[in-house]
Amino acid sequence: MSNNKVPQYDNDQVEKLASHIKAIIELLGEDPNREGLIKTPQRAAKALIDNTSGYATDGGQLIKQALFTHSGDQMVIVKDIEFYSLCEHHILPFFGTISIGYIPDGEIVGLSKLARVVESQARRLQVQERLTGDICDIVNNNIKNKGVIVVCEAAHMCMKMRGIEKQETTTVTIEYCGGFKDIAMQQQFFNLIKLKKQ
Numbered sequence: 001m002s003n004n005k006v007p008q009y010d011n012d013q014v015e016k017l018a019s020h021i022k023a024i025i026e027l028l029g030e031d032p033n034r035e036g037l038i039k040t041p042q043r044a045a046k047a048l049i050d051n052t053s054g055y056a057t058d059g060g061q062l063i064k065q066a067l068f069t070h071s072g073d074q075m076v077i078v079k080d081i082e083f084y085s086l087c088e089h090h091i092l093p094f095f096g097t098i099s100i101g102y103i104p105d106g107e108i109v110g111l112s113k114l115a116r117v118v119e120s121q122a123r124r125l126q127v128q129e130r131l132t133g134d135i136c137d138i139v140n141n142n143i144k145n146k147g148v149i150v151v152c153e154a155a156h157m158c159m160k161m162r163g164i165e166k167q168e169t170t171t172v173t174i175e176y177c178g179g180f181k182d183i184a185m186q187q188q189f190f191n192l193i194k195l196k197k198q
């Protein structure tokens with residue numbers, strides 16, 4: 001997901017993280033002073049800060065900045081929003097796509113805000129179940145609606161690289177409320193998110 005702003009780092013935070021990462025490199029039996037690793041602690045520190053930058057963003061505020069009145073009440077879907085997150089159990093990436101649907105009740109949100117809500121919740125230490133549920137709650141609590149549904153499909157590096165090494169496994173999680181408790185509404189949502197990419 002694009003983030004056009006050049007990140008501003010807190011140097012104190014970078015250096016503290018870097019000192020711990022250097023210690024980890026040593027504990028793994030590597031030489032942190034060899035050429036390829038000499039700047040790794042700082043680079044890895046900045047990567048960790050980037051990948052957890054969602055803590056600084058309030059998803060509800062993102063939505064409130066871009067609400068518009070709307071008289072229609074047909075389903076709105078933003079599908080296949082790419083995300084990258086860190087599993088809180090192993091601090092290894094999990095990544096995939098999220099599709100969000102909601103039924104407006106007097107207002108709609110600028111569509112890019114939904115992608116930014118996904119990013120704000122993904123860039124943290126997470127589990128996929130909570131990521132899915134939190135996005136559903138944020139949309140439900142900040143847009144007047146008659147129903148919200150969120151589906152997340154992801155691959156977990158902690159499953160692919162270690163442990164059971166199930167290379168092709170993906171995990172699907174779903175959360176919904178309001179009108180999406182109705183099976184026919186869910187079916188309509190699933191039919192629409194299956195549509196071919198343009």
Ligand SMILES: [Zn+2]
Nearest residue numbers: 087089090158
């Ligand atoms: Zn994990």
